[in-house]
Amino acid sequence: MNRIKTFVRRGEKEDIVRGAAIYLVMIFLVLFLVLPLCTLFLKAFQDKSGAFAGLSQFAKYFQSKSMVYSISHTFFIAVVSTFISVTLAFFFAYSLSRKNVPWKGFFRYVGMIPIFAPTMLLGIALIYLFGNKGIFTALGLQVPLYGRVGIIIAESIYCFPVATTILTVAFSAADNRLYEAAETMGTSAVRKMFTITIPNVKYGLISAIFVAFTYSFTDFGAPSVVGGNYNVLATDVYKQVVGQQNFNMGAVVGIILLFPAVLSFAVDRITNKKQNAAISAKSIPYQIKPHRPSDMAATIFCFLITLAMLLFFAVALFASLIKFWPYNLTFTLSNYDLGRISSGSGITAFKNSIIIALISAFLGTFITFLGAYLIEKNQKFKASRRITYMLSITPLAIPGTVVGLSFIMFFNAPDFKIPFTDGYVLQNPFHFLYGTIWIIVLANMIHFYSVPFSTATTALKRLDKEFETVSESLAVPFYKTLRRVTLPLCTPAICEMWVYFFVNSLVTVSAVVFLFTPTAPIAAVAIVSLEGAGQTAPAVAMCMLLLFINLIVRALYEAGRHRGQKTGLSS
Numbered sequence: 001m002n003r004i005k006t007f008v009r010r011g012e013k014e015d016i017v018r019g020a021a022i023y024l025v026m027i028f029l030v031l032f033l034v035l036p037l038c039t040l041f042l043k044a045f046q047d048k049s050g051a052f053a054g055l056s057q058f059a060k061y062f063q064s065k066s067m068v069y070s071i072s073h074t075f076f077i078a079v080v081s082t083f084i085s086v087t088l089a090f091f092f093a094y095s096l097s098r099k100n101v102p103w104k105g106f107f108r109y110v111g112m113i114p115i116f117a118p119t120m121l122l123g124i125a126l127i128y129l130f131g132n133k134g135i136f137t138a139l140g141l142q143v144p145l146y147g148r149v150g151i152i153i154a155e156s157i158y159c160f161p162v163a164t165t166i167l168t169v170a171f172s173a174a175d176n177r178l179y180e181a182a183e184t185m186g187t188s189a190v191r192k193m194f195t196i197t198i199p200n201v202k203y204g205l206i207s208a209i210f211v212a213f214t215y216s217f218t219d220f221g222a223p224s225v226v227g228g229n230y231n232v233l234a235t236d237v238y239k240q241v242v243g244q245q246n247f248n249m250g251a252v253v254g255i256i257l258l259f260p261a262v263l264s265f266a267v268d269r270i271t272n273k274k275q276n277a278a279i280s281a282k283s284i285p286y287q288i289k290p291h292r293p294s295d296m297a298a299t300i301f302c303f304l305i306t307l308a309m310l311l312f313f314a315v316a317l318f319a320s321l322i323k324f325w326p327y328n329l330t331f332t333l334s335n336y337d338l339g340r341i342s343s344g345s346g347i348t349a350f351k352n353s354i355i356i357a358l359i360s361a362f363l364g365t366f367i368t369f370l371g372a373y374l375i376e377k378n379q380k381f382k383a384s385r386r387i388t389y390m391l392s393i394t395p396l397a398i399p400g401t402v403v404g405l406s407f408i409m410f411f412n413a414p415d416f417k418i419p420f421t422d423g424y425v426l427q428n429p430f431h432f433l434y435g436t437i438w439i440i441v442l443a444n445m446i447h448f449y450s451v452p453f454s455t456a457t458t459a460l461k462r463l464d465k466e467f468e469t470v471s472e473s474l475a476v477p478f479y480k481t482l483r484r485v486t487l488p489l490c491t492p493a494i495c496e497m498w499v500y501f502f503v504n505s506l507v508t509v510s511a512v513v514f515l516f517t518p519t520a521p522i523a524a525v526a527i528v529s530l531e532g533a534g535q536t537a538p539a540v541a542m543c544m545l546l547l548f549i550n551l552i553v554r555a556l557y558e559a560g561r562h563r564g565q566k567t568g569l570s571s
Contacts, residue, residue: 015380022384025371029391029449031430032442036406037398039416043251043409050417057252067236071256074217074232077148078260081155081216086208088156089163092305094197095298097171100290107302108168110309112161116550117313118507120527121543122154123225124536125316133326135315150226155219157312159212166211170204210264217260218399220510224528233257234401234510241514247409254405258398265397313547320541335541341530349521350542353506354549356437356522360444361502368392368449369494372456373482396450400511403447408514411439435517443515444505452497459493460486492561499557503550 047053061067092111096104114122129136130143130150143149198205220234227235233253241250323330338346371392375385395403411434416426433439463486487494509524516525523542530539 036410040406078217085159093167099298119221146228147230154222155216170201349526353523357506360505404514
């Protein structure tokens with residue numbers, strides 16, 4: 001009897017700990033996701049004095065022709081960029097997944113390079129290629145770079161790796177039996193493409209389209225470099241908030257930016273469910289059969305895409321190693337001397353970016369995995385688990401620009417006037433974080449929360465539930481099972497989560513461009529300032545440093561992963 005009572009008491013204590021932990025995760029998401037978004041929405045319906053103004057701010061926005069033009073420009077850029085990037089990504093992923101293409105690994109990794117670089121680097125590389133003093137301009141190829149053409153090219157490159165990743169996963173879920181039946185019936189390759197391949201990957205294709213559209217719709221980096229006078233919503237927000245200190249109008253633009261992201265989120269959730277339901281347990285993996293003409297065409301296509309990617313980054317690297325383009329092509333490392341950039345603040349910005357990325361990676365991975373574990377490996381507290389899950393996937397629908405806007409409006413306010421009350425004021429307990437690196441860390445954690453959460457959830461679902469069942473029957477505390485069993489088995493997923501947080505936190509600009517201060521400069525924003533001041537070579541050098549760091553981190557992760565796989569196979 002005493003043993004039973006002890007077992008019950010221990011179970012109650014563990015339930016208290018689990019309940020407290022999941023409530024803490026939920027409170028974290030409410031405080032730093034829900035409340036900033038609520039502040040953003042309230043600002044959009046208030047005037048500068050804080051009084052309720054209804055839809056007057058929206059009416060004022062749409063009465064301005066220049067601002068309406070920004071909306072049409074943004075939609076045009078997003079549609080064209082999405083079409084180009086998804087089309088190229090479709091054939092690139094198809095070639096790597098369905099054809100006998102040599103050096104697949106090399107092609108795939110080179111195609112992913114834009115993920116590891118700030119988006120400003122793409123715009124700057126375009127300037128060196130097609131600008132007034134660009135390489136191709138000197139050869140007689142005239143391209144109207146500054147404006148929609150330059151933005152479309154940069155956004156297409158920016159969205160290409162994301163679309164490729166989604167479509168590669170879609171192509172991997174193929175049933176070879178359909179192709180065998182088609183070959184038996186003498187179906188042509190073109191007909192198989194339109195009757196089997198495209199229908200099979202349609203959900204992945206839809207997801208890639210909406211994700212690419214959202215990325216190009218909300219990006220700030222590329223338009224800020226090659227946009228010229230061609231205004232888009234992301235640059236409009238920056239001008240309203242940073243340039244004119246008009247937070248109310250900035251909130252209006254932020255809400256407009258939110259609509260396509262929410263639509264993309266909804267479509268992505270629906271397509272994922274349908275895609276999972278479409279996979280049969282009897283499916284046979286696709287078997288690549290040699291076909292020399294199509295294999296050769298696929299290889300040439302992959303080579304051209306890879307060559308274009310390498311050209312962009314090779315030109316950027318070359319430009320960072322010369323004194324003064326194009327008049328003095330003497331090689332130098334002075335552009336990499338961060339101590340002399342912006343009166344010495346360049347090295348501070350670089351150090352801050354690395355510190356912020358490291359803190360964001362460690363804290364983000366810890367909180368994200370903890371939240372996923374408490375949701376997946378806990379049968380109690382159903383209401384709090386569902387709320388936490390909903391909040392955990394919500395950041396997928398929030399563009400980085402909106403995250404930055406909501407944070408500056410939430411943390412910058414020393415107090416809040418409660419709506420529909422007689423002037424009741426509530427002090428803001430988080431105001432002290434404004435102007436510190438911690439607000440940027442929090443923005444990174446919220447902005448990139450959903451993807452690592454999905455990674456952790458997927459890894460935890462693959463684990464047998466018997467681990468927890470046996471532990472409970474043996475009266476082993478859940479935290480011991482977590483430390484000794486769950487964490488070791490989920491180590492690859494945890495490392496992937498850490499790398500994702502680090503890489504994105506190091507190069508993001510849309511979320512943090514509103515949050516930095518002179519006392520806490522960061523590299524991504526310093527790049528924008530340097531390029532705007534005409535110091536293009538130091539800006540490129542800082543971009544390349546961020547790129548190199550991310551590539552090194554990714555290479556170390558891949559090396560560790562392959563080593564772990566070999567060790568597992570040998571054992």
